[in-house]
Each structure stands twice: as structure tokens, then as C-alpha cells.
Amino acid sequence: MNNIYSTIGRGPGFTSIWDLKGKVLVIAEKPKAARKIAEALSQRYFVRNINDVTYFEIRDGPRQIIVASSVGHLYGLTTQEEGYPVYTYQWVPLYVVEKKKAHSYNYLEALRKLCTTSNYFVNACDYDIEGSVIGYLIIKFNGDPGRAYRAKFSSLTLSELREAFRRLTQLDYEMIEAGLCRHELDWLWGINVSRAIMRTVESFSKKKIILSAGRVQTPTLKYVSDIEKERNLFIPIPVYSVVPTIVKDGVKITLELINSPIRTKKDAYALAERIRREGFLTVESYVEHTTSVAPPPPFNLGDLQEEAARIYGYSPSKTQSIAEQLYLDALISYPRTNSQKLPSGLDFKSLLTKISQISNYSALVSDLLKETKGYLKPVEGDKEDPAHPAIYPTGVRPVKLSSEQWAVYDLIVRRFLAAFAGNAIIYRSTAKFALPGENIVFQATGQGIEDLGWYKYYPFHKPSVKVLPRFRNGERVEVVEVSVKTAYTRPPQRISKIGMLRWMESVEIGTEATRATIIEKLFERKYLVNTSRGVAVTDLGLGIVETLEIFFPELVKVELTRHFEKLMNDIKKGVVKREQVITEARNTLDMLIKKFNEKKETVGQILSSRLGIYTPPNKCAICNREEFSNGLCTYHYKANEQINKVYEEWKEREGVSFKEYLERIKKLKSTGKWVIEVIEHFYGGK
DNA sequence: GCAAGGTC
CATH class of the missing domain: 1.10.460.10 (Topoisomerase I, domain 2)
Known part of the structure; x- marks a missing residue:
């Protein structure tokens, strides 16, 4: 019997897996990939088990293809030497060097046994340098690189996999060498x-x-x-703003000064007084416009981690481990991806139908299908990943998820739905006001949603609504109040x-x-x-x-x-x-x-x-660090310099004495820790 | 015990 996939697409320099005689062992990078490969190679495969590890067997006349898998790296670098520098190292099974790697023992044992009885080996790990290293080391230590081939595919679609196995190449030693080198360099330096x-x-x-x-x-x-x-x-510097309040249609509106020319406190009060005397401002322009906001692309891991942090406060590692669990439960696609593109071969219609069976999403999916009239073209982002598409729900119904798993799952489903939805239409208005005879402009803005679009499916970015009345150009508006606000420059956020x-x-x-x-x-x-x-x-x-x-x-x-x-x-x-x-x-x-x-x-x-386990003899007068100059460590020395430098700004802006300046900045929240410590040390007072 | 990389 000839396999239906065996006769097409061979080329010069390539070997088809179907031309190999005897037992061929195909090694995938992870269990899920092994199953896909088995599905691609045959419609009928046997599921077998060795050492609690699942593998797949395809029999086709005299041919026997075994598809088994690794679980990422099974080997790691180690040394017997103590001390440094150390330049000798060997590859050894990971379970030997790292604790908590017992699962990798089972997989390596299974592969070892399968290797001993195989005639040929195919490295079918992900097509990148790590995948080349993973497969190569398994074959090198348990099989024979001289009877080995490389399968090259960049997605796990059936057609691409079939093609890859008809076009096997020799082992890709350039990639293997590059990968081994990366490991060694990181090891040596680290x-x-x-x-x-x-x-x-x-x-x-x-x-x-x-x-x-x-x-x-x-x-x-x-x-x-x-x-x-x-x-x-950091030492904050005061900046001033003049804030007029106007009344329009009985509504009080506070205005914002844009392109402020004010430098000193004196300037600010002078301007406020001038507006008070004038009593009104003139509308210089009033503009309304709408903007169209496209849906965000489907999630890659970084985007998912960012959204889970922003919306739920989850740390990146927490989000990642939740996503991995969802993946293992077959609820979502592979999460360790950089791609913002959905796979082109995916049947969106049937996937959406499956999602609509999950009660939380029935109404949303039904709306989406109505709204799109069945025309399902997702937005995609620029970022790509050679091995995996963006994260999307598989349509499998979730059972017994914790509230945190639900939260992450929900983000993924909604982001997927939003990708097919229409743009949101946001309405914005801006009014600018001038003080007659001065080159000074104040501004007020309004914002509203004209068409929800994709926000309906992914509401986590929904803009707030802010009402602003309509103005006419040249309109005079009454100023009912003017205040001077002092703000302070801010340090970079933590x-x-x-x-x-x-x-x-x-x-x-x-x-x-x-x-x-x-x-x-x-x-x-x-x-x-x-x-x-x-x-x-x-x-x-x-x-x-x-x-x-x-x-x-x-x-x-x-x-x-x-x-x-x-x-x-x-x-x-x-x-x-x-x-x-x-x-x-x-x-x-x-x-x-x-x-x-x-x-x-x-x-x-x-x-x-x-580390706080030693006090240097020449220590800083303020802390435990070693002295740098004038009895201070580098940090407190710099803080002291900073205090003197920034005073010049304060003197000009606020007209304060040095003593007043110190008292003021000591009370400000964003004044840096080292600055405060220097003030307390030299200028007294706790 | 120490890195960074894969995946469970």
C-alpha cells in the first residue's frame, strides 16, 4: 500500500520520510506538536505509551514511523570544577543538574529506548536555533547524527507539516553550532x-x-x-499655572493654560490679576471632530501580560503561568508567542460558533456575527513569531476555572472577538480661549463615544465621557474665578x-x-x-x-x-x-x-x-556605604551637589531663602530619599 | 550554586 501523502513534492537535495526504510523516529519539541505531526502524517496512527510518556506510531506497509517528543531542553551544561575562572563544561541530562526536573527524566528515558531500536532519526523540533540544539543533543547522545534528518516548518498546519516531511534535509549543523555557542557563551559569562x-x-x-x-x-x-x-x-521644581473658571449655559468649566509662558510665581499672579480685571475671555476656536479607533490586534504574550497587569494587577509571571495552565487544558493556543497575527488557515466561523456555546459569550458572538454579516476578517498587528501565531481561544468549553483563570481567559476571548469587530468612533471637541491683547491660550476639551464598535467586546479601554458645551468663534465668556496653581516637576515613576x-x-x-x-x-x-x-x-x-x-x-x-x-x-x-x-x-x-x-x-x-554584613572604616557620615568624598558616599555627595544646584531655580521662581527652600523640599513627597537624608543630616531637624 | 534557554 502506498501512503496517499507519499508521492508528491519531493525535490533534489531533499529526502522524503516516505523513502526511508525501517523504523524512523521523529522527535518533536513538545507533546502537543508530536500529536499534530502524527495527525499530519497519517489519518490512522496508534497511540502508545512508554514510561508514562505518550507517543504515536504510524504503520504503512514496511514503514514504521514513531513520533515522540521532548519537553524543551533535556540537556544542560554543567561542570565538575569549583571556583573560577572555569572553562570546562559538559552537556548532561537536565534531570541530573536541576532539581524539580523529574518529568524530563521520563521523557528522556522514553526517547532513549525508542532511539535504540530506530534506523533513522528526524529532528522535528521548532525551526529555530534552540529547536536545532534540543533535537540534535537527543540524537547525538541516544541515536546517530549520521542517520538523522531535519524537518523544517514554521507552523503546525497539516499542509505545512506534510510538505516539511517530504522535504527533509540533512541535520542543520550551522544552526546547531550557533545554538550550542549561545548556550556556552551565556554559561561562561554567567x-x-x-x-x-x-x-x-x-x-x-x-x-x-x-x-x-x-x-x-x-x-x-x-x-x-x-x-x-x-x-x-530628585528635587522638584515649582511650575505655575493660571486656572480660570468660566460659565457656559449654567455649567462651570475650568480651563487649562497651554504653552504656558509663566516662569515665576510673580508672573503667575500678575496674569491672574489681569484676567480678573478683564472679566472675560474670547473663544478663539471651537472644533469638533470624530476619530476612528481600530481594534487592538490579537494577543501576543507581552500584550496579554500588560493587559492583565493594567486591568487586574497581575504580575507577568502570574499571567504567564495562568496562560500556560489554560493552554494545557486546551482552552487557548500556545501562549509563548510574540505574534499578533491569527493563523490564516483557522476556520473563524466554526470557532465563533463553538465560543457561542459558552454562555458568557453567546450574546456577544451572536451580535458579532450579525454586525459583521459573517464577513470575518480579523485585524492583525505587525509583530510576528516564526513558530507560533497569536493567542486565541480554541473553543473548548472551560470547566471549573478559578476566578483568576477566568479573568485571563476572558481577556483572551474578548480580545479575539474584538479583532473582528468594527472601529469605534470617538467624538472629541476642543475650545480655545484667548485673553484680548495677549498671546495666551486656554483650552477645554470634551469627549464622547459615537459608535462603540469593538469596545462592546473588549470594554477595558473604553474612553470616559466628558461633556463640553458648544461654543461659537468670537464668543465672549464670563470668567467667574481665577486661581493660581503651583505644581511641581515629577521624578520618573517607579x-x-x-x-x-x-x-x-x-x-x-x-x-x-x-x-x-x-x-x-x-x-x-x-x-x-x-x-x-x-x-x-x-x-x-x-x-x-x-x-x-x-x-x-x-x-x-x-x-x-x-x-x-x-x-x-x-x-x-x-x-x-x-x-x-x-x-x-x-x-x-x-x-x-x-x-x-x-x-x-x-x-x-x-x-x-x-549586604549590611560589614561596616567600612571610612564610611559615609549618613549611611553604611564607603566614603567617596568629604565624608559622604557617592550618592549622598551627589545629593548634596544637587541641593545647591537646584536652589538657584527655586530662588528665581519662588524668591525663597536657602533655609525656606530646604524646609519646602523636605516636605514634598517626590523629593528623593538621598536628598532628604542629606538635609536631615546637615541642616538639622527630623 | 552560579546563566539563559526550552517546556510540564
Whole structure:
């Protein structure tokens, strides 16, 4: 019997799986992908079990195809050596090196047994460098790379999978080498620098404290640390505004001064007085317009994490683990994706029909089908992902979800529905007012919803309604009140975990699968702590950044990732060999570690003092940090400079004495911590 | 024990 899929689409340089004789073992990256592959290869496959692990068997005459799966990486790098620098490492099964990896034992054992009886091997993991490494290491340690092939597909649709298995290539050694190299580089930098800083603390203070540094975590820490320092050194500056209240049709409206020319308090009061004397303003323009707001694209993981944070206050890692659970329950598609596009082959009509069976959504889906008249074309975003589409509901009916699982599931369903809905029409009006004879403009705005559009399905962005009466150009409006408002410039806000994740995305470090975990790791190390207003950096976190900036500046910068990427590309192109790259990295590290070791004592002292386990003899008069200059640490020294510098602004704007200035800024909420500490220390009074 | 990467 000839398989119905076996005869079409072969080409030169390619091998069809159907031409391989004997037993062929196909290795997928994850269980769900294995099932899809089995479905694509045959309409009749047997479901089998080994070591509690499911795999699939296809029999077709003399052919036997086994489709089994990995669960991500089954091997990891490790070393037997202690201390640093360390440059020798081996690949070993993950369950050996990492605790809590027992499940990976079962999968590896199953693959090992299947490998021993197979004649050919196909690496059918995701088509990226990690997938190339995952499949390669399994075949290398349990099978035979000389009898192995690579299947290349970028989506799990049946037609693409069938095509991929008719066009197998040799193992993709360029990708494998690039992937192995990425692992080794991250390991070399991460393990060596982590050990270096841990060991200095240990030899200085005899305390074993876990510290770490890495290509992704350290630049992220540096980013938050910059915000922390700016906030702690911040001194607000007063800015003034004049706020007239007018009356129109019996309604009081307060106006906003735009393009304020006011610099000093005196100016502000003079302008207020001038308006009071005038008693009215003239309408300079009145404009009404509508804008059309398109639905947001379907969710990728970052967008989902952002919305769950904004609407429910969930941390990115919480949202991610909820989404993973929903995926394992088959309620949603694969969540670790960057794509904002739905799969083109998806039957939207039948999926919506399935969703309409879920009582919460019956009415919404019925409205959507009416509104679209069955024309179902979703909006999509620009972001793409080579391996997965955007997150969408599968139509499987949820049972027994917790309230938090429901919340995330609901966001995903509604965002999916909204993608098919029409634009929302928002109505806005703006009135501008002038003071006769002056180049000064005040403004009032109104806003309303003319057509709900997609907000009906995804109401979490719905704009608020603000009524503004109609004005005529040239109309004189009576001013009933004028006040002078003093506001203060604001420091950068404390960042949130989702803000950190968004930043990591924007500079392209980490991946969908790892960003949330790496953020949590910074908290675990006590480099960061949560406050009610967002993430704060601890003294230890600041100290780690300072130290690494001096001794391992590469590791603090986002550019190290760009550099690695370039090296990976060169390896893929065959311009450079993995061994060369590793030798170079080793030489760089060797040199940096030598310089670091010369200052081991100092670094150990600095980090120990930041850990609060040591008080330096020349310490800052205010805190426990080492002295930098004039009896102060760098931070309090800078705060003192800042106090003197910003006083010039205050003197001009408020006309206050230095003493008054200090009293005023001490009371302001956004004045930085280090500034307050300096004021209390030098200028007295708690 | 230390990284970042996959997935359960």
C-alpha cells in the first residue's frame, strides 16, 4: 500500500520520510506538536505509551514511523570544577543538574529506548536555533547524527507539516553550532561572573550568599537602577499655572493654560490679576471632530501580560503561568508567542460558533456575527513569531476555572472577538480661549463615544465621557474665578514588573519564555524589592551594578546580546567557527577576571557593606556605604551637589531663602530619599 | 550554586 501523502513534492537535495526504510523516529519539541505531526502524517496512527510518556506510531506497509517528543531542553551544561575562572563544561541530562526536573527524566528515558531500536532519526523540533540544539543533543547522545534528518516548518498546519516531511534535509549543523555557542557563551559569562562576585564576598566576610549576573538579568537590573538613582536624587521644581473658571449655559468649566509662558510665581499672579480685571475671555476656536479607533490586534504574550497587569494587577509571571495552565487544558493556543497575527488557515466561523456555546459569550458572538454579516476578517498587528501565531481561544468549553483563570481567559476571548469587530468612533471637541491683547491660550476639551464598535467586546479601554458645551468663534465668556496653581516637576515613576518586561522586549533581550522568570530572579537575589508604588532597587542591587560596571562593563550593556547575535549569524553563515568564538570569549573573560582579582579585597568590602554584613572604616557620615568624598558616599555627595544646584531655580521662581527652600523640599513627597537624608543630616531637624 | 534557554 502506498501512503496517499507519499508521492508528491519531493525535490533534489531533499529526502522524503516516505523513502526511508525501517523504523524512523521523529522527535518533536513538545507533546502537543508530536500529536499534530502524527495527525499530519497519517489519518490512522496508534497511540502508545512508554514510561508514562505518550507517543504515536504510524504503520504503512514496511514503514514504521514513531513520533515522540521532548519537553524543551533535556540537556544542560554543567561542570565538575569549583571556583573560577572555569572553562570546562559538559552537556548532561537536565534531570541530573536541576532539581524539580523529574518529568524530563521520563521523557528522556522514553526517547532513549525508542532511539535504540530506530534506523533513522528526524529532528522535528521548532525551526529555530534552540529547536536545532534540543533535537540534535537527543540524537547525538541516544541515536546517530549520521542517520538523522531535519524537518523544517514554521507552523503546525497539516499542509505545512506534510510538505516539511517530504522535504527533509540533512541535520542543520550551522544552526546547531550557533545554538550550542549561545548556550556556552551565556554559561561562561554567567557562571564565571556570578562565581567571581560570590567568592569575593565569601572570602571577605566568610559568608556564603548567592549572587548572580548574566547577559539578560544584569542589563535589566541596570535599567531599574538608573531609575532608582534618578528618583533618589530628585528635587522638584515649582511650575505655575493660571486656572480660570468660566460659565457656559449654567455649567462651570475650568480651563487649562497651554504653552504656558509663566516662569515665576510673580508672573503667575500678575496674569491672574489681569484676567480678573478683564472679566472675560474670547473663544478663539471651537472644533469638533470624530476619530476612528481600530481594534487592538490579537494577543501576543507581552500584550496579554500588560493587559492583565493594567486591568487586574497581575504580575507577568502570574499571567504567564495562568496562560500556560489554560493552554494545557486546551482552552487557548500556545501562549509563548510574540505574534499578533491569527493563523490564516483557522476556520473563524466554526470557532465563533463553538465560543457561542459558552454562555458568557453567546450574546456577544451572536451580535458579532450579525454586525459583521459573517464577513470575518480579523485585524492583525505587525509583530510576528516564526513558530507560533497569536493567542486565541480554541473553543473548548472551560470547566471549573478559578476566578483568576477566568479573568485571563476572558481577556483572551474578548480580545479575539474584538479583532473582528468594527472601529469605534470617538467624538472629541476642543475650545480655545484667548485673553484680548495677549498671546495666551486656554483650552477645554470634551469627549464622547459615537459608535462603540469593538469596545462592546473588549470594554477595558473604553474612553470616559466628558461633556463640553458648544461654543461659537468670537464668543465672549464670563470668567467667574481665577486661581493660581503651583505644581511641581515629577521624578520618573517607579517602574512595575510589566514595565520591566516591556523594556526588555523593546531592547530585545530575553525571550517570551524567560523574561518574567528573569525578573523574578532579580527579586529572589534581593537586588529588587516590591513597594506599593512599584519596583525599588536595594543597596545590594545598586552595589552589584556599580561593581559590574567597573569590572565587567560588557555584561551590564544590552549590546552584549547584539554582539552574541552577530556571532551566531556569522556561525550560521559559516564565516566563523564556534571554537573561535568560545576561545575569544574565554580570553576576554580571563583578562577581565585578572583585573577583577587585583581588586578583590575592595569589591568584597563594597558588596559586604551593601549586604549590611560589614561596616567600612571610612564610611559615609549618613549611611553604611564607603566614603567617596568629604565624608559622604557617592550618592549622598551627589545629593548634596544637587541641593545647591537646584536652589538657584527655586530662588528665581519662588524668591525663597536657602533655609525656606530646604524646609519646602523636605516636605514634598517626590523629593528623593538621598536628598532628604542629606538635609536631615546637615541642616538639622527630623 | 552560579546563566539563559526550552517546556510540564
